[in-house]
Each structure stands twice: as structure tokens, then as C-alpha cells.
Amino acid sequence: MKEVYLRQLANELEDLQVSTSPTGRRSYSVEDMHKIRKHLDQVGRGNRRYLPHRRDDEALQIISVMNFKGGSGKTTTAAHLAQYLALRGYRVLAIDLDPQASLSTLFGNQPETDVGVNETLYGAIRYDDARPMGEIVRATYIPDLHLIPGNLELMEFEHDTPRALMKRKVGDTMFFHRISEVLDQVAPNYDVVVIDCPPQLGYLTLSALTAATSVLITVHPQMLDVMSMNQFLSMTSDLLREISSHGALRLQLDALSRDAF
Ligand SMILES: Nc1ncnc2c1ncn2[C@@H]1O[C@H](COP(=O)(O)OP(=O)(O)O)[C@@H](O)[C@H]1O
Numbered sequence: 001m002k003e004v005y006l007r008q009l010a011n012e013l014e015d016l017q018v019s020t021s022p023t024g025r026r027s028y029s030v031e032d033m034h035k036i037r038k039h040l041d042q043v044g045r046g047n048r049r050y051l052p053h054r055r056d057d058e059a060l061q062i063i064s065v066m067n068f069k070g071g072s073g074k075t076t077t078a079a080h081l082a083q084y085l086a087l088r089g090y091r092v093l094a095i096d097l098d099p100q101a102s103l104s105t106l107f108g109n110q111p112e113t114d115v116g117v118n119e120t121l122y123g124a125i126r127y128d129d130a131r132p133m134g135e136i137v138r139a140t141y142i143p144d145l146h147l148i149p150g151n152l153e154l155m156e157f158e159h160d161t162p163r164a165l166m167k168r169k170v171g172d173t174m175f176f177h178r179i180s181e182v183l184d185q186v187a188p189n190y191d192v193v194v195i196d197c198p199p200q201l202g203y204l205t206l207s208a209l210t211a212a213t214s215v216l217i218t219v220h221p222q223m224l225d226v227m228s229m230n231q232f233l234s235m236t237s238d239l240l241r242e243i244s245s246h247g248a249l250r251l252q253l254d255a256l257s258r259d260a261f
């Protein structure tokens, strides 16, 4: 967008907080840009969509970032992807599914002090006394980018699941459907969900995989890392085969089209 056009738009909107440097250079905050996008979308200038919210016939996109190797760039990718999409006008929910909670830290939420009991996704997917998702989602400093933070309590899901499988009753939601089920509660509020998975193929990761419409696997371009990714893929497909034979799994991966974002 041209500087002159931005200036003209900023004049049309009253409640912007544009700061001007001594040399006359204007800086727009992320909130200002969001308000300008909203304004342009409402007045409908040109054919462009400035707030590319999904239409009724478009599915919520759930992108799970995974690999069982730590340090392969999952959290960095998830954080940048979520922020980039939100800055482009999408309504984004970022979920930290890693008990180490690096994504939460990047968003300014200290897992030990700022995230209390049942304030991670565990609170919503636990097998007893689950909370509604609406109570867990937090705002971030970017409008329309929300966060469900993580901390060590997420590990409880790995411990609870074998017990829940033993005591399973007809009608209980199996572990691999628990994330997609709770995402349904908040789906109308978002266009994209980005899930930062833990560096292991546990129940949390399998549930995120089942919920996903796209999977992003981060890998260092080095021989040993690529070989380890092959193992990850073959283990994943074995596990998914096992899950689908037990629970009528319907994994639907939509390819992201090049110009989708
Ligand atoms: N694309 C990249 N290029 C270079 N360094 C990266 C890239 N992505 C991540 N890193 C660095 O690699 C390290 C591990 O990244 P991280 O996202 O925490 O991995 P993971 O979540 O898989 O454990 C961090 O120090 C991060 O800054």
C-alpha cells in the first residue's frame, strides 16, 4: 500500500494512533493497520479483500507443525506463521501443545508464572471436568491472533490416556479425536489454527495430527536429520494405520494452495 494512500486512509479514520518522527516519517501500529484493513473491507474499495476471512463454504485450516526431533525449528515456524497470517488479516489461533512451552514464552507468557492450572489445552481435552475452550483462549498483542498457552500440565494427557483407554465406555471420545472435538467449539471465530507440537510422537501429537488439515514438518537440510524425518514419517503412518483400524479415522489433509496466503 502506498504511503500517500495510507495517509489518506488514516485521515478518514479518527481513532488511529499514528506516531510521527521528527523527520516526518509516520509509523502505524499493528492495531492501526488492523483498523485500516477493517475499514477498507467495509467500504469495499476495489475487488481486493483486505480481511480475508473464510466464507461459510471454506473449512477452518488446522496446521500442525511437527517432527520428533527437538531443535528442528517447529516453534519458530509456528510463531512466525501465526503472526504472519494474523498480520495479513486472518483470524488465527496459536496453540502451544509442547509442555516445554517455548511458543508461549515467545508470545510473552511465562509457562511457570503466567499459566495456571487448566489454562493450557489440557484443561479442555482432559477426560474429566473439561473446561470450555472459550475460557482458555487468550488475546495477544496482535489483534485477531489468539493463544492457548502451554506448560508442564500438558504431560498429564500422556499419563491419563492409557488409563482412559482401559476404562473406556461406549460414546467416550478417543484420545485422537479430542483436539478436533474441542476446536469445533471455537471454529466459527477463526480462519487458521496453528499447533506447535511436542518433539515426540505421543498422544498429544497424534491428536493434533488427526485434527490437522495440513501438516508442516520442519527439518534441517542435513543427511542425518532427513533420515530421522523418514523414520518419523514411517512411524507416523504405522500409528495412523493402527488408529484408523480402531476408530474410523478420517484424516483429511487439504494441500495449501500456493496463493492461499
Ligand atoms: N529457519 C531457521 N533458520 C535458522 N535458525 C532457525 C530457523 N528456525 C529456527 N531456528 C533456530 O533453531 C533453534 C531451534 O528452533 P525451535 O523453533 O525452538 O525448534 P523446535 O521447536 O523444533 O525445538 C532456535 O535457536 C531457533 O532460533
Ligand SMILES: [Mg+2]
Binding pocket: 071, 074, 075, 076, 098, 102, 103
Ligand atoms: Mg519447540
